[in-house]
Amino acid sequence: MKIALLPGDGIGPDIIEQARRVLDALRLPDVTWFEGDVGGAGYKRHGHPLPPETLEMAKAADAVLFGAVGDPDCDALERHLRPEQAILGLRSELGLFSNLRPAKVFEGLQDMSGLKPELAAAIDLLIVRELNGDVYFGAKGQRITDDGRREGWDAMSYAEDEVRRIAHSAFRAAGTRGKKLCSVDKANVLETSQLWRDVVIETAAEYPDIELSHMYVDNAAMQLVKAPGQFDVVVTGNLFGDILSDLASMCVGSIGLLASASLGERQTAFGTFGLYEPIHGSAPDIAGQGKANPMATILSAAMMLRHSFGREDAAARIEAAVAKALADGIHGGDLGGSYGTEAIGDAVLERL
Numbered sequence: 600m601k602i603a604l605l606p607g608d609g610i611g612p613d614i615i616e617q618a619r620r621v622l623d624a625l626r627l628p629d630v631t632w633f634e635g636d637v638g639g640a641g642y643k644r645h646g647h648p649l650p651p652e653t654l655e656m657a658k659a660a661d662a663v664l665f666g667a668v669g670d671p672d673c674d675a676l677e678r679h680l681r682p683e684q685a686i687l688g689l690r691s692e693l694g695l696f697s698n699l700r701p702a703k704v705f706e707g708l709q710d711m712s713g714l715k716p717e718l719a720a721a722i723d724l725l726i727v728r729e730l731n732g733d734v735y736f737g738a739k740g741q742r743i744t745d746d747g748r749r750e751g752w753d754a755m756s757y758a759e760d761e762v763r764r765i766a767h768s769a770f771r772a773a774g775t776r777g778k779k780l781c782s783v784d785k786a787n788v789l790e791t792s793q794l795w796r797d798v799v800i801e802t803a804a805e806y807p808d809i810e811l812s813h814m815y816v817d818n819a820a821m822q823l824v825k826a827p828g829q830f831d832v833v834v835t836g837n838l839f840g841d842i843l844s845d846l847a848s849m850c851v852g853s854i855g856l857l858a859s860a861s862l863g864e865r866q867t868a869f870g871t872f873g874l875y876e877p878i879h880g881s882a883p884d885i886a887g888q889g890k891a892n893p894m895a896t897i898l899s900a901a902m903m904l905r906h907s908f909g910r911e912d913a914a915a916r917i918e919a920a921v922a923k924a925l926a927d928g929i930h931g932g933d934l935g936g937s938y939g940t941e942a943i944g945d946a947v948l949e950r951l
């Protein structure tokens with residue numbers, strides 16, 4: 600099992616260290632670790648946010664465990680040198696088009712949600728976000744218009760095969776859960792979304808047991824706050840998925856608890872090649888202070904064991920240990936508690 604660790608910037612190294620401790624404690628046979636620089640760390644040490652040696656290492660691995668990227672020192676760099684390009688480059692270079700972002704309220708945390716506890720308690724949803732297309736990867740630029748105004752522009756598009764493959768991922772995911780899929784778009788305004796909706800409807804013919812619905816993204820944002828219990832699996836494009844998954848994290852209580860998997864088509868000896876990362880950012884304000892909550896990264900490591908290594912048993916053990924720690928009141932600063940990064944790691948290990 601070849602695992603590439605890419606800690607990145609800010610709190611990235613702190614949280615990755617705790618995930619590594621948890622994985623080590625499982626004593627999985629035949630694990631080989633690699634470690635590479637990405638993001639601002641990649642730029643500072645190698646002159647590029649995604650150095651070629653890091654990309655090669657990721658390609659040669661069976662799975663990538665990623666911390667976070669983002670470094671205020673790098674904000675003034677040209678866009679192609681900024682830390683965020685590391686994760687965007689990995690997603691596209693590795694063909695990771697299917698981003699799974701589960702959101703569920705842990706027992707005892709209903710009161711941490713920004714929502715009323717009874718609404719929060721009902722949340723158990725999975726956002727399936729397309730990750731290789733949309734306005735993220737379209738042509739973009741700034742120009743001067745004929746009448747001398749500065750103009751920024753980004754092209755939004757989806758080709759039918761891109762929509763079809765993410766739709767298949769989402770229908771399959773729904774088949775393993777509550778058998779309900781809600782496709783989120785903005786088909787009342789955008790042609791990109793009209794095609795999205797048409798292709799999702801075509802794909803649905805292959806999944807007669809899944810109940811398909813459609814929702815405009817503005818309404819979906821409202822419904823996530825109003826009645827989040829109605830959602831099982833949500834499938835949406837790259838930009839809408841980015842926004843709705845942050846929204847879902849606050850409904851759950853903390854962005855420090857949400858894990859993600861980014862999967863493509865490549866199979867390894869044990870499962871599907873994937874990249875796993877917490878959905879939160881690099882939090883430069885608390886970097887290196889031992890304050891970050893590593894739980895989202897530890898839960899991402901669990902997803903890695905499930906999807907890339909076929910180890911449902913080990914994944915479930917980690918998830919149960921995190922849930923127990925939370926139920927026992929092991930709360931980081933993100934949940935208003937006083938436990939630091941290492942103490943949370945210790946608490947999860949004890950319960951493992």
Ligand code: IPM
Nearest residue numbers: 668669683686687841878880
């Ligand atoms: C995420 C992040 C990234 C994104 C950034 C860091 C480029 O917000 O994974 O949600 O926009 O996809």
Ligand code: MG
Nearest residue numbers: 841842845878
């Ligand atoms: Mg985001």
